[in-house]
Amino acid sequence: MIEFHLDTRSGVAPYLQLIHQVRQALRLGLLREGDRLPTVKEVAGGLAINPNTVLKAYRELEYEGLAAAKPGVGTFVTKTLTDDSIAAHAPLREELDEWLSRARAAGLDDESIEAIFRSTFRPQPQEDAV
Amino acid sequence: MAAALEADGLGKQYGRKWALADCTLTVPAGRVTGLVGPNGAGKTTLLNLATGMLAPTTGSIRVLGGVPGSGPAQLRKVGFVAQDTPTYAALSIADHLHFGAAANPGWDAGIASARIRALRLDPAQKAAKLSGGQRAQLALTMAIAKQPELLILDEPVASLDPLARREFLQALAETVAEQELSVVLSSHLVADIERVCDYLIVLVASRVRIAGEVTELLASHHLLTGPRSEEDSLPGDWEIIQASHVGRQTSLLVRAAGPVKKPGWAVDKVSLEDLVLGYMSQAAGGTTAGLLTGAAR
Amino acid sequence: MTAGSAAPEGRPPGTPPAAAPGELPRRTPPALDARGLGKRYGRRWALADCTLTIPAGHVVGLVGPNGAGKTTLLNLATGMLEPTTGTVEVLGGAPASGADQLAKVGYVAQDTPVYAGLTVAEHLRLGAELNPGWDDELARGRIERLGLDQKLKAAKLSGGQRAQLALTLAIAKRPELLILDEPIARLDPLARREFLQLLMEATAEQELTVLMSSHLIADLERTCDYLIVLVAGRVVLAGQVDDLLASHHLLTGPRRDPATLPADQQVITASHVGRQSSLLVRTDKPVHDPAWTVANVDIEDLVLAYLSRAASA
Numbered sequence A: 001m002i003e004f005h006l007d008t009r010s011g012v013a014p015y016l017q018l019i020h021q022v023r024q025a026l027r028l029g030l031l032r033e034g035d036r037l038p039t040v041k042e043v044a045g046g047l048a049i050n051p052n053t054v055l056k057a058y059r060e061l062e063y064e065g066l067a068a069a070k071p072g073v074g075t076f077v078t079k080t081l082t083d084d085s086i087a088a089h090a091p092l093r094e095e096l097d098e099w100l101s102r103a104r105a106a107g108l109d110d111e112s113i114e115a116i117f118r119s120t121f122r123p124q125p126q127e128d129a130v
Numbered sequence B: 001m002a003a004a005l006e007a008d009g010l011g012k013q014y015g016r017k018w019a020l021a022d023c024t025l026t027v028p029a030g031r032v033t034g035l036v037g038p039n040g041a042g043k044t045t046l047l048n049l050a051t052g053m054l055a056p057t058t059g060s061i062r063v064l065g066g067v068p069g070s071g072p073a074q075l076r077k078v079g080f081v082a083q084d085t086p087t088y089a090a091l092s093i094a095d096h097l098h099f100g101a102a103a104n105p106g107w108d109a110g111i112a113s114a115r116i117r118a119l120r121l122d123p124a125q126k127a128a129k130l131s132g133g134q135r136a137q138l139a140l141t142m143a144i145a146k147q148p149e150l151l152i153l154d155e156p157v158a159s160l161d162p163l164a165r166r167e168f169l170q171a172l173a174e175t176v177a178e179q180e181l182s183v184v185l186s187s188h189l190v191a192d193i194e195r196v197c198d199y200l201i202v203l204v205a206s207r208v209r210i211a212g213e214v215t216e217l218l219a220s221h222h223l224l225t226g227p228r229s230e231e232d233s234l235p236g237d238w239e240i241i242q243a244s245h246v247g248r249q250t251s252l253l254v255r256a257a258g259p260v261k262k263p264g265w266a267v268d269k270v271s272l273e274d275l276v277l278g279y280m281s282q283a284a285g286g287t288t289a290g291l292l293t294g295a296a297r
Numbered sequence C: 001m002t003a004g005s006a007a008p009e010g011r012p013p014g015t016p017p018a019a020a021p022g023e024l025p026r027r028t029p030p031a032l033d034a035r036g037l038g039k040r041y042g043r044r045w046a047l048a049d050c051t052l053t054i055p056a057g058h059v060v061g062l063v064g065p066n067g068a069g070k071t072t073l074l075n076l077a078t079g080m081l082e083p084t085t086g087t088v089e090v091l092g093g094a095p096a097s098g099a100d101q102l103a104k105v106g107y108v109a110q111d112t113p114v115y116a117g118l119t120v121a122e123h124l125r126l127g128a129e130l131n132p133g134w135d136d137e138l139a140r141g142r143i144e145r146l147g148l149d150q151k152l153k154a155a156k157l158s159g160g161q162r163a164q165l166a167l168t169l170a171i172a173k174r175p176e177l178l179i180l181d182e183p184i185a186r187l188d189p190l191a192r193r194e195f196l197q198l199l200m201e202a203t204a205e206q207e208l209t210v211l212m213s214s215h216l217i218a219d220l221e222r223t224c225d226y227l228i229v230l231v232a233g234r235v236v237l238a239g240q241v242d243d244l245l246a247s248h249h250l251l252t253g254p255r256r257d258p259a260t261l262p263a264d265q266q267v268i269t270a271s272h273v274g275r276q277s278s279l280l281v282r283t284d285k286p287v288h289d290p291a292w293t294v295a296n297v298d299i300e301d302l303v304l305a306y307l308s309r310a311a312s313a
Helices: A014-027 A040-047 A051-063 A090-105 A110-121 A124-129 B043-051 B072-077 B093-103 B109-118 B132-145 B162-178 B190-196 B214-220 B272-283 C070-078 C099-104 C120-130 C136-145 C159-172 C189-206 C217-223 C241-247 C299-312
Strands: A067-070 A074-077 B005-014 B017-027 B032-036 B058-063 B078-081 B150-154 B182-186 B199-204 B207-213 B221-227 B239-246 B249-255 B266-268 C032-041 C044-054 C059-063 C085-090 C105-108 C177-181 C209-213 C226-231 C234-240 C248-254 C266-273 C276-282 C293-296
Touching (some): B005 B043, B017 B058, B017 B199, B017 B207, B032 B043, B032 B190, B043 B182, B078 B132, B132 B162, B221 B272, B239 B272, C059 C070, C070 C085, C070 C209, C159 C177, C226 C299, C234 C299, C266 C299
Parallel strands (some): B032 B199, B078 B150, B150 B182, C105 C177
Antiparallel strands (some): B005 B017, B005 B058, C032 C085
8 A cells, every 4th residue: 555645736647646656656665566556535535636537547557557456345556566676776876876966066956957867868769779 | 134024922812812822933024925824823813913903912023123003104114905805895996096195105106006007997986896806906006005115915815716816916926026025925825825925934823833935945845755664763854744654655744954865765846735734734733634644544 | 444445446436337237328417407597686697698518427616707607506506596597407307306306416505604503413413304315424434534523513613624514414415416616715725625635535435426616726626627617607618627638728939910820729818928929729639830839738727818818808
């Protein structure tokens, strides 16, 4: 079981935020195969959001093969995403941390850092194609 | 520069009931400050004490360095728009402006008539015939034209429709941009506060639960999701506003001065509304609402 | 986790249950069907020529200026008012036309009135006596969870608690349609959120259609999947939120006369500053013109656009 939150001013559709949080919990090992997701009633009541928003998110998770509904019982996680990736990626994270410290030391603010990351990250596939 | 408003141990008693008790707070000058809190928290009492319409039972209050209502000079420095923006129903808009000019030495007739023109209001119109939004705009015009240093607005937009509310806030924002003005605005509508305010005070039961610059508050509060943890096992520099434990997961609304990172934890931004709800439900003893809802269920 | 709370999983609230084998599928009548509906007071039309169909199974937000006719429309739907012209059907029947019809519709009036002199327990008893479909367990369960003292007189409750009590009473009669007239305008942010939590939980649990008027777009944005904008007694916009958001676009680009736009692009609002034009257009086709930067709109943009168009007309 996990608990959802919602940032209505983020510009990201609420159902996508729910999906993202399930994936994130799977990656962090907070959710594992066989875990039950909160019911639509619990999520709608907890966040004060339209129940259809929750249903839409759960359907999408089912479609992605991450969850399955058992009628009358609930929606359950059908996949575990954790393996050892968190631990395995620790060195990468540390390098990124170092890079971020250097960027901040160079006087870059968060927005500029994000801009550098995006502009470097996005064009990659095209470079490869050339 | 003196604070816009400074209260120290401020209290107001009606019969046996304290409408405001032992309230100590500072509203900085040069800011647009949003004042939010439950009904009955003492917001209206505080604002009425600031205008000098009420006298304190205990403690002291200073507004722009002076005692509220202490003389013409002090009165002239403070503009006030009361709850639901009352106007004189039987008077025309022009009558309102004449009255404003007569009653206020610093009255700027140019500003007043320019605003009425921009609003496309007919000066001959009686206030009783105006819509709620137009009445609110008239009340704001009256308060602005007296050229105050501090403008106090008590829930000015609560009963207005979305468009009238937006137009009122636009007018307020334009005024702040044009004149050097401090503003205190009480409201239940965090979305509106977020739009116009750069400083926020959450007042619950006469106490300041949190106060600060909006951008600073948003930067220093985080929503953290991670493995189930007891609170005493968490970093000491995390001030925990709300905590909730569900399954293998712990969710926290945390205030921290520096950057927050902890392997295995996800960090998300917090909206101003959820931040306000977090402090309000903390003060209410952890009700079911707020950012984190699971703990109480 | 309470037993049975997983029940509504798997099918959107409000969609009719699949027909049992051998049974003909049941057609759900619309929650509300108004044809040329009007209400006149003296010389003034509070609502004029309103034609509107609201499908069942939605949470519907009703927005508009004060005096637009929102309360009149809701009062006509509950049967508290009689139309001057036209007809209105609610869940396939005439409003308040009998015990059956009354049982199907719950109503929470403006500022959520309750009986000041009655205790919370007396409110529940009254609810049980007046409503044949009363769900006492549900009512008591909610009151308990809200932490309300049943012996307390309603006059002693806070505004938020009063609103919760009024909502509990309306929900416990297990209506198919719940009508709320600006229930939360006066509540503080926490009380407002708690009210909406209870409302959305009931919506998920009971497959309820909700019709709620409000000035608070941020709250409607969370809760509503159907939107109606009413101005001066007329419906100026109605539809499912997803469809409305998909069919409206904000275009910015070099200054241009809106009259030169393709015929399928209906201009809702236009502003021209310097060399730039910003248009909010409605179209069911994609906007391909490379001169425009196309941005999505949110519900607040939409509501404000339709209100300001109506105000300047």
